[in-house]
Amino acid sequence: MPRYKLTIEYDGTNFSGWQVQPEARTVEGExxxxxxxxxxxxxxxxxxxxTDAGVHALGQIAHIDLPEGTDPDKLxxxxxRIVSEExxxxxxxxxxxxxxxxxxxTFREYEYQLISTYSPLNRTRSVLLPREYDSNLMHQAATLIKGEHDFAPFSKFNEDNYTTLCTVLDSEFEETKGLLIYRIRANRFLRNMVRRLVGTMIxxxxxxxxxxxxxAALSDPSYEIATQTAPANGLTLKKVHY
Incomplete structure (x- = not known):
């Protein structure tokens, strides 16, 4: 059967994540x-x-095998027209x-959006920053993430991981119009990795x-550090590279 690559966007607010789960509403299942x-x-x-429950995507990629003779555009x-508006x-x-x-x-890009003032319109896509914070320190922390590190301290344990080493090519904050946007690009990501990095940088x-x-935690995975996990709704999968 012919194989096809799909590019998918979704608002993950009301989904229990991407992957099919029993008795749960998921993007893949829908x-x-x-x-x-x-x-x-x-x-x-x-x-x-x-992607976890509440996480969004602008460029999720998937593939499917279709029966011979299927018109992909009509499909x-x-x-x-069948799936929800999300x-x-x-x-x-x-x-x-x-x-x-x-x-x-080969690489994946994520974006995490933080806001300095509460916005009802952005509440499902952004997370409110603390009243007092030093963005310069957060910028410095983001720079430290670049390169190859063992991100075990910044991820949820998963026995299926063959390694917890990841190579980060880009890691930076951008400030614009009341927004503090974190962007990261890496060859692979561990579960909850981006959210724990953002929460810890906060x-x-x-x-x-x-x-x-x-x-120290980035250099030595055995170093004990009190990480913090940022909420899911600020995170968006932006792009997957091949």
Whole structure:
């Protein structure tokens, strides 16, 4: 069967994450149900990776194998009419049968949005900063994340991980119009990694944790550090590179 690569956007607010789970509403589950209705047979969707409950995506990538003779453009048109307004399939393109959305990905980009003043319009996409924080310290902390590190202290334990080493190419904060946006690009991410990094950098900005302690934990995974996990709603998967 021909294989196709999909680019998907979704608002994760009311989903229990990407991956199919029993008795839970998930993005993958909703898409598989829509595709199966259109082609009238079960369809398995393989994503590049999972996102947790409440996390959003602008460029989630997945692949599917479709029955011969399926018109991919008509499939996407019909599926977009079936899924909820919180999900939208932007594109579909045929790829080689060997393509794998997860294993062929080389880099992934995430963005975490923080706001200095509460905004009802941004409440599902942003997290409110503390009243007092030092953004310069947070900028310095972000710079320390670049390079290859063992991010075990900044992730949720997962026995399936073959390694906790990740290579971070970009890690920076950008301040603009009341927003403090953190952007990170890496070859791979561990579960809860971005949220724990952001939460811990907020602690640094508040003066509750030193840059020295943060750097020590990045250099030595056995170093005991009191990390903090930022809420899910500020996080968005921006892009996956192949």
């Amino acid at each position: 898409l598989e149900e829509a595709f199966s209705k259109v082609v009238q047979q079960p369809i398995d969707l393989i994503g590049q990776g999972r 996407i048109f019909s599926a977009n 999900v939208f399939i932007h594109s579909i393109e045929e790829v080689t049968p060997a393509f794998h959305a997860r294993f062929d990905a 602690k640094i900005g508040e003066g509750k944790l030193s840059l020295t302690e943060f750097e």
